[in-house]
Amino acid sequence: MKKRWLAIAADINKELLLILLIIASAGVVNFFVSGQRLVLTFYNLPTLFAAYYFGRRRAVMAAIASILFVLWVNTVNPAILGASIEMRGVLSASDLAIWAGFLVIFAYAAGTLYEHAERRLHELRETYYGLLQILSQIISNDKYTQNHSYRVSVYAVQIAQEVGLSESQMEDLRAAALLHDVGKLEVSREVLHKAARLTQDEVREMRTHVGKGMAMLSPVRGSLRRVLPIILAHHDKFDGTGYHPARGDEIPIEARIISVADVYDSLVSDRPYRKGLSPFEARDVILKGAGTDFDPAIVNAFESAFRKQQLEVPEVLV
Numbered sequence: 001m002k003k004r005w006l007a008i009a010a011d012i013n014k015e016l017l018l019i020l021l022i023i024a025s026a027g028v029v030n031f032f033v034s035g036q037r038l039v040l041t042f043y044n045l046p047t048l049f050a051a052y053y054f055g056r057r058r059a060v061m062a063a064i065a066s067i068l069f070v071l072w073v074n075t076v077n078p079a080i081l082g083a084s085i086e087m088r089g090v091l092s093a094s095d096l097a098i099w100a101g102f103l104v105i106f107a108y109a110a111g112t113l114y115e116h117a118e119r120r121l122h123e124l125r126e127t128y129y130g131l132l133q134i135l136s137q138i139i140s141n142d143k144y145t146q147n148h149s150y151r152v153s154v155y156a157v158q159i160a161q162e163v164g165l166s167e168s169q170m171e172d173l174r175a176a177a178l179l180h181d182v183g184k185l186e187v188s189r190e191v192l193h194k195a196a197r198l199t200q201d202e203v204r205e206m207r208t209h210v211g212k213g214m215a216m217l218s219p220v221r222g223s224l225r226r227v228l229p230i231i232l233a234h235h236d237k238f239d240g241t242g243y244h245p246a247r248g249d250e251i252p253i254e255a256r257i258i259s260v261a262d263v264y265d266s267l268v269s270d271r272p273y274r275k276g277l278s279p280f281e282a283r284d285v286i287l288k289g290a291g292t293d294f295d296p297a298i299v300n301a302f303e304s305a306f307r308k309q310q311l312e313v314p315e316v317l318v
Helices: 002-031 040-054 056-076 093-139 143-163 167-179 182-186 200-207 209-217 222-233 253-268 279-288 296-307
Strands: none
Touching: 040 056, 040 093, 056 093, 143 167, 143 253, 143 296, 167 222, 167 253, 182 209, 200 209, 209 222, 222 253, 253 279, 253 296, 279 296
């Protein structure tokens, strides 16, 4: 919890710093506009920036900060902002009041539009992931595969939060986790449901599900296309001994996360040929694979999420 609040505070400080830098930049630009009155338009830029990137609250704060800055500078030394000493009376209080009023109104309106757009985008994202989940259920050959993909997406997101992935990376991670086994639709049911360990030939057939999944998803466009490299690499190992020779940071971080989540769920799940391990036994297996099968940094994030009991999926959801 403490880390989370520190991260939020750091983000807030970055936002405020950016806004203040733009205000200062506007002042510097205005200073070099020789022979001109106070160019108030420059001081609309911080508000516009804050409204576009941070929403209504930050936009209004930026507007108020700009107004206070302009009032202070105009009171202390109007010449700094382009008005000569002789023109001190030209820049009247009414001019500033009208500009300040419109700036606050603009900040509120633009910030509100931004937040409305964000809400619509959030709704679209939720619809997008809902459709992906429905798709994962339709394409699943068995209940285990269907529920497995959902649980892997839950585990992967919890691990990713410990890692500190960006919002866009989290979106790609969730989509890739839901679709990482889509290629199993093309694997024979006899192999998927076999109540014994697979033969070498059957293992080779099972391994083809990655390539088959890529072939099935290759026609997609837009943001969903970004998940293809993740799905392709989710069985790659950190030491290069996985399905492909990629190793270490050559493997997308989202795929490294899914790899841990995938193996963990496979270990704790009952299969026709064996009983699932306890969560603590599965955790120990993951920890032993750090540096060989798995990225040690991802394993540390997994261990952190496990200790916080974040890797528990309610039974009603599975």
